[in-house]
Amino acid sequence: MVVCTPIKKALGELRYLCNMNIGIVCYPTFGGSGVLATELGKALADKGHNIHFITYQQPVRLTGFSTNIFYHEVRVPTYPLFDYPPYESALASAMVDVIRNNHLDLLHVHYAIPHAAAAYMARQILKEEGILIPVITTLHGTDITLVGRDKTYAPVVAFSINQSDAITAVSHNLREVTYANFPITREIEVIHNFVDVARFSRKPIDAFRKVIAPNGERILLHASNFRKVKRVQDVIHIFRKVNGTLPSKLLLVGDGPERHMAEELCRELQICEDVRFLGKQQDMEDIFAVTDLFLLPSEYESFGLAALEAMAGGAAVVSSNAGGLPEVIEQGICGYMANVGDIDAMAAFAIDVLQEDERLKSFREAARKQAEKFDIHNIVPLYEQLYERIKQR
């Protein structure tokens, strides 16, 4: 059933926003692009749209039940001939099937590789049958800055981005980096990452805080997929310097290739007693609620969704000033940024934020306030407006 809600435009003009059947393609893992895509789908479903996730696994943030959410698994059968199962073909075929059978209005793919190329293929197949499906590609970061720029993928990435009906990037920085690195002939619209501030505004659980910091130590946190780009070794070095000055504990959430090195480094620096590796976690709200300071010294962040979620949870942030982070963090107000690799500066900033209770409190309050600028209620309508425009075209 199509439901239309009246919306008032300028000069009293009345328009209707109708619910849509939207396909969302993303990586279902803990990565920022998958998290953002899933949260977007959930928010759109709450607003009455029908959301069809097309992924090879249930997205990690897709928990619970919603009448408007549908999950379609991409099956990638193996065959003795294949050293590399052709995932892109399986994905394009799944897209065709879901679009055909669910009368989708549009397809929104998150992360260019290989989703934009598979969407192009699906769109061409359906065109032959007289079905026109608009494709929106959202660029998230490493699909452009790291993997996408690799010669192995670059021509396909550029082609499929240019073939999308609309392109969005999660920060102005990512938009510029995309234009600088690819022959993009189309307009890229910036729609920042978002966070549900109300959901992340949890009260700290005292018992949890006591277990982690029994003597009232400051709690620092880093959460990521522990890839090289996150510079987890910098997190450990910054913490050691903070820990030498202030009683403190470090929580490390997530898992990935650099985790082993991080554990070794903690042993080498003899700070294991004050560092806890929590692995992958679902209930980040409770962890953010007890966090005083979030550390994100990344080599690059197109936006830094993890920092935004931490801020919504009331944590101050010390990060690098790479990529889109200056679009998220206000220097000296909700946290501090320093040049990539400048461990001394980041440690000094962290100590400055954490040293006095009153000062820390003002940073934490400012962090939550800053996060409100990127609240779900401000950003999700931008996607809806984009969908409406694309549909009408």
Ligand code: GMT
């Ligand atoms: O942070 C990661 O490495 C995961 C990555 C992804 O592509 O899944 O996250 C990227 O997308 C997020 C959501 O748009 C951004 O907030 C992250 O900054 C971005 N990561 C990088 O640019 C390294």
